[in-house]
Amino acid sequence: MAEATPTQHEPHPVVKEKKIIELPEHIVEIVSDSGEGAQKAGQTFGAISAKMGNGIWTVEIIPAEIQPPPRTITGASGIRIRLGSFYITNVGDDADLIVAFNEQVLLGRVDTGNLKPGAIILLENMWRTHKDPAIREAYTKTYDRLVSEGYKVIEVPMEEECLKYTISPRRGKNMFVLGMLCNLYERDLELARKEVYELWIKKGEKVADLNLKLFNAGYAWAEEHLDFKFRIPSAGITEPQVVMNGNVALALGIIASGMEVCAMYPITPATSASHYLSEIFEHVGGIVHQAEDEIAAIGFAVGASYAGKCAVTITSGPGMSLKTEIIGLASMIEVPLVVINVQRGGPSTGLPTKVEQGDLLAALFSTHGDAPKVVMACSTIEDCFYSVITARKIAETFRLPVIVLSDANLATGQQPFPRPRFSRDWVAPPIDQSPVPPGTKPYDWDPKTGLSRRIIPGQPNGMYSLTGLAHDREGKVAYEPWINQEGARSRSMKLAAFQKTLKPPKVFGDPEGDLLIVGWGSTKGAIEEAVTRVREKGYRVSALNIKFLQPMASGIKEILQRFKKVLCIEINYSDDPGEELIDENNRRYSNLAWLLRARFLIDVDSWSRVYGRPYKPGEIEQVILEKLKEIK
Amino acid sequence: MFGLDLERLLDVEEEYRRLEDYQGGMPRWCSGCGDNAILTAVQRLLRDEGIPPEKAVFVSGIGCSSRFPHYMNAYGFHGVHGRALPIAQGIKIRRPDLHVFVNMGDGDCFSIGSAHWIHAIHYNMNMVAMVHDNRIYGLTKKQVSPTSPKGLKTNTTPYGSYIEGLNPLTVTLGVTNVSFVAQAVEWIPDLLYEVIRQAFHHHGFSFVRILQRCPTYLPDIFDPFINDPNNILILTHENGLQLDDSLARIYKNQIEHDPSDIHRAREIASDESKAVVGILYRNENVDVYDEIRRPRRVTTLEMRKAVLEREFDKFAVNPVGGDNHNENDE
Numbered sequence: 001m002a003e004a005t006p007t008q009h010e011p012h013p014v015v016k017e018k019k020i021i022e023l024p025e026h027i028v029e030i031v032s033d034s035g036e037g038a039q040k041a042g043q044t045f046g047a048i049s050a051k052m053g054n055g056i057w058t059v060e061i062i063p064a065e066i067q068p069p070p071r072t073i074t075g076a077s078g079i080r081i082r083l084g085s086f087y088i089t090n091v092g093d094d095a096d097l098i099v100a101f102n103e104q105v106l107l108g109r110v111d112t113g114n115l116k117p118g119a120i121i122l123l124e125n126m127w128r129t130h131k132d133p134a135i136r137e138a139y140t141k142t143y144d145r146l147v148s149e150g151y152k153v154i155e156v157p158m159e160e161e162c163l164k165y166t167i168s169p170r171r172g173k174n175m176f177v178l179g180m181l182c183n184l185y186e187r188d189l190e191l192a193r194k195e196v197y198e199l200w201i202k203k204g205e206k207v208a209d210l211n212l213k214l215f216n217a218g219y220a221w222a223e224e225h226l227d228f229k230f231r232i233p234s235a236g237i238t239e240p241q242v243v244m245n246g247n248v249a250l251a252l253g254i255i256a257s258g259m260e261v262c263a264m265y266p267i268t269p270a271t272s273a274s275h276y277l278s279e280i281f282e283h284v285g286g287i288v289h290q291a292e293d294e295i296a297a298i299g300f301a302v303g304a305s306y307a308g309k310c311a312v313t314i315t316s317g318p319g320m321s322l323k324t325e326i327i328g329l330a331s332m333i334e335v336p337l338v339v340i341n342v343q344r345g346g347p348s349t350g351l352p353t354k355v356e357q358g359d360l361l362a363a364l365f366s367t368h369g370d371a372p373k374v375v376m377a378c379s380t381i382e383d384c385f386y387s388v389i390t391a392r393k394i395a396e397t398f399r400l401p402v403i404v405l406s407d408a409n410l411a412t413g414q415q416p417f418p419r420p421r422f423s424r425d426w427v428a429p430p431i432d433q434s435p436v437p438p439g440t441k442p443y444d445w446d447p448k449t450g451l452s453r454r455i456i457p458g459q460p461n462g463m464y465s466l467t468g469l470a471h472d473r474e475g476k477v478a479y480e481p482w483i484n485q486e487g488a489r490s491r492s493m494k495l496a497a498f499q500k501t502l503k504p505p506k507v508f509g510d511p512e513g514d515l516l517i518v519g520w521g522s523t524k525g526a527i528e529e530a531v532t533r534v535r536e537k538g539y540r541v542s543a544l545n546i547k548f549l550q551p552m553a554s555g556i557k558e559i560l561q562r563f564k565k566v567l568c569i570e571i572n573y574s575d576d577p578g579e580e581l582i583d584e585n586n587r588r589y590s591n592l593a594w595l596l597r598a599r600f601l602i603d604v605d606s607w608s609r610v611y612g613r614p615y616k617p618g619e620i621e622q623v624i625l626e627k628l629k630e631i632k
Numbered sequence: 633m634f635g636l637d638l639e640r641l642l643d644v645e646e647e648y649r650r651l652e653d654y655q656g657g658m659p660r661w662c663s664g665c666g667d668n669a670i671l672t673a674v675q676r677l678l679r680d681e682g683i684p685p686e687k688a689v690f691v692s693g694i695g696c697s698s699r700f701p702h703y704m705n706a707y708g709f710h711g712v713h714g715r716a717l718p719i720a721q722g723i724k725i726r727r728p729d730l731h732v733f734v735n736m737g738d739g740d741c742f743s744i745g746s747a748h749w750i751h752a753i754h755y756n757m758n759m760v761a762m763v764h765d766n767r768i769y770g771l772t773k774k775q776v777s778p779t780s781p782k783g784l785k786t787n788t789t790p791y792g793s794y795i796e797g798l799n800p801l802t803v804t805l806g807v808t809n810v811s812f813v814a815q816a817v818e819w820i821p822d823l824l825y826e827v828i829r830q831a832f833h834h835h836g837f838s839f840v841r842i843l844q845r846c847p848t849y850l851p852d853i854f855d856p857f858i859n860d861p862n863n864i865l866i867l868t869h870e871n872g873l874q875l876d877d878s879l880a881r882i883y884k885n886q887i888e889h890d891p892s893d894i895h896r897a898r899e900i901a902s903d904e905s906k907a908v909v910g911i912l913y914r915n916e917n918v919d920v921y922d923e924i925r926r927p928r929r930v931t932t933l934e935m936r937k938a939v940l941e942r943e944f945d946k947f948a949v950n951p952v953g954g955d956n957h958n959e960n961d962e
């Protein structure tokens with residue numbers, strides 16, 4: 001860890017020598033009161049780093065309230081940037097360095113355990129001399145505490161320095177901070193200045209110029225006063241990338257898939273996808289329809305899809321619960337439909353802004369009766385984009401609802417991924433509108449696959465009345481018992497036919513060993529990173545991420561069988577076997593563990609927590625090391 | 633190019649002119665059920681208007697009345713209880729070529745579907761919504777409905793229902809963007825037909841409440857109106873109903889009502905001592921959601937690609953030293 005020499009007695013000595021610390025990765029946080037631009041500084045820093053070929057992951061730190069009072073612990077607003085010399089797939093462990101605009105928002109991060117012991121803190125020092133004695137006291141108290149706890153606290157005269165260039169430093173500090181960070185991390189100066197310029201030029205030459213000055217000031221201040229620099233070598237990424245969050249990726253996936261109707265009702269953390277989509281969907285003839293509630297939204301989507309325009313409805317937990325009846329309808333009447341659930345903490349209103357993977361079993365089973373549907377999960381931000389395209393194809397080919405599970409972690413994280421190359425195959429081919437031969441049946445189920453030709457309203461000779469009641473091949477209400485059986489069977493066979501197209505997922509690590517960690521969705525990056533670490537220590541551990549959860553690909557059982565022990569790690573609730581009341585008769589497993597146990601008759605174990613945050617690779621590593629002790 | 637191409641839809645010659653061309657399955661309603669008369673009126677309308685059966689879609693919920701689509705020869709969507717309106721809206725949003733009709737029961741529309749009812753009026757999309765109001769739950773065997781009169785004995789209110797029935801006409805007339813509100817009774821078929829015909833020709837969302845007899849569960853609820861024609865109040869106007877002599881002789885209780893007068897419409901609707909028949913309100917100068925939101929042009933594959941590339945550009949991070957040309961496969 002770097003030596004940070006400045007003290008409060010001799011505030012800013014000019015340094016003569018720099019220590020250059022080379023590391024494979026660093027986690028940086030910038031926190032401020034909301035409105036002080038920490039996020040903008042962090043995003044720009046992330047973009048510069050990505051352009052320099054580093055792997056990055058950024059995630060916003062969002063206060064619970066819309067306008068939290070300034071200088072409060074819960075008001076911390078900001079951003080975390082993880083940069084490394086390898087491809088980064090998750091938020092990482094604890095922060096190595098944090099820039100804080102005041103000591104209270106800093107405490108918001110320290111007290112929730114987000115900083116490494118001994119982490120570097122770059123702290124705005126204007127509060128030390130503030131006219132309000134209470135503020136002065138709070139500042140010095142916190143400063144002293146953090147120093148005594150071993151953090152390397154460096155006081156930075158941000159306000160004072162910025163005042164040299166602007167009368168409202170509150171708005172300019174973020175560029176000063178960016179300059180400081182660019183110096184600390186040896187960012188390409190020319191590239192960084194260009195980014196700053198482009199960020200501000202929309203507001204005019206004057207504004208751009210001022211921000212460049214502030215940036216330069218920050219850069220110079222760090223050069224003069226900090227005696228260390230970090231060198232995080234490039235990951236060697238050279239191909240064009242796009243950087244966005246998972247919700248934007250979902251929205252772009254909707255456009256790329258050729259779907260034209262998105263019906264929704266606002267709900268965190270899904271809504272931002274609809275915000276973004278609303279801005280651009282009309283340019284491709286699409287419509288975002290905000291319905292009166294989630295039931296109306298999915299009804300609208302089913303109607304549009306029935307009429308020939310494959311549609312999507314996007315929601316989160318509580319909205320998903322409301323949609324279940326019509327998901328069952330779509331399954332029964334075989335109308336294609338894409339349902340996206342950006343999961344949050346549940347049940348009920350739960351943790352609206354926080355991550356959880358608690359809706360897997362609900363996605364599979366919450367509809368009454370047997371309602372076959374496909375359930376798939378997005379594991380990365382890039383995957384959010386492509387999953388929607390795939391989902392639409394499956395929905396239309398197999399005439400059934402496809403549920404796509406994303407989550408709050410993907411929705412708010414940003415990660416660069418290779419710029420997608422447009423392909424005609426993404427977009428739905430035109431559907432057949434010609435007259436159907438007289439006598440064509442709307443559910444002429446193929447005896448083997450259950451598939452049948454879809455007829456849409458407007459097609460001459462095709463008139464029929466679909467119904468959510470049990471129905472025969474002509475769509476007529478079925479009164480004979482065997483017809484209900486035949487319909488149920490046909491709908492199930494479609495799922496089997498689709499299952500035959502799936503390839504087994506790839507094992508991360510060796511195909512056999514002592515322990516297999518199985519996950520699904522957004523935990524992929526953190527799990528694989530943890531597995532990499534323990535493998536480097538010599539343990540025989542591998543990982544598996546299952547994308548298609550219903551149906552599951554063939555070959556998974558064989559993969560599980562090649563390990564002495566299988567452990568599911570997911571972000572949902574499960575009972576710990578160590579609980580006094582818990583035994584094999586009542587233990588409730590994590591969602592995926594239930595599924596794997598039921599399907600494969602393998603004694604799959606589970607470990608899960610509902611902290612409302614993504615797992616850190618470090619904590620997964622600890623869980624793995626503990627679990628390994630049980631394997632002899 | 634993608635999905636459905638409206639340009640390529642076939643123009644079908646007007647060849648359908650027989651009632652049988654619009655008849656679907658044999659109705660299975662109880663004998664004497666008022667739904668039969670509504671079915672006949674609608675079949676007549678389609679025939680008279682020469683609507684190709686494939687261009688009509690009947691959407692319903694769940695209930696006796698919601699079996700309606702099965703008895704039409706047209707496209708039908710017999711969905712889930714209470715949600716017919718959002719489904720119909722989804723159908724209409726990108727298919728201006730389809731004539732969308734919605735048939736709901738009173739429980740379907742005014743109870744479980746009440747949110748959608750209010751918002752369908754507010755959205756004002758081109759379609760005809762008919763509520764078969766028998767003031768009872770038929771399919772589930774006689775439970776109280778929002779429009780059941782106070783004191784009605786049903787299976788869930790064996791001592792009589794507790795609260796005054798809801799007046800769907802005043803509710804509808806109170807919603808912003810209301811565009812067409814009418815009421816008919818199924819036992820006067822010519823006026824029923826005429827009310828639905830005017831609803832069909834209305835530009836916007838047409839709401840028609842139809843008082844419908846359920847001889848099985850509420851055999852005499854409408855007797856006061858049926859036995860004494862003076863308890864029927866006919867609204868006449870040059871822009872509304874005009875009675876021929878034979879009807880005018882039976883239904884003497886008529887008032888002239890200008891359907892553009894919403895205040896008078898609300899007053900008339902508030903008095904439930906008489907069964908009103910006629911057009912209460914009509915205003916075609918209300919924004920129509922499906923028209924406002926119609927795409928301006930057809931999106932080609934090239935346009936879709938251009939939009940995506942422009943968006944990718946916004947999010948682009950091109951590493952220095954890399955090959956930043958983004959070639960695409962087409």
Ligand SMILES: Cc1ncc(C[n+]2csc(CCOP(=O)(O)OP(=O)(O)O)c2C)c(N)n1
Nearest residue numbers: 694695696697713737738739740769770771
């Ligand atoms: C979600 C749901 N709740 C309840 C029902 C049961 N149900 C079917 S029809 C109906 C009410 C029917 O009354 P109404 O809408 O007035 O139609 P009618 O049968 O009188 O024509 C009910 C409660 C259902 N099918 N779905």
Ligand code: SF4
Nearest residue numbers: 661662665696770846
């Ligand atoms: S129960 Fe009543 S509403 Fe239902 S079909 Fe019979 S008569 Fe008609």
Ligand SMILES: [Mg+2]
Nearest residue numbers: 737738768769
């Ligand atoms: Mg009823």
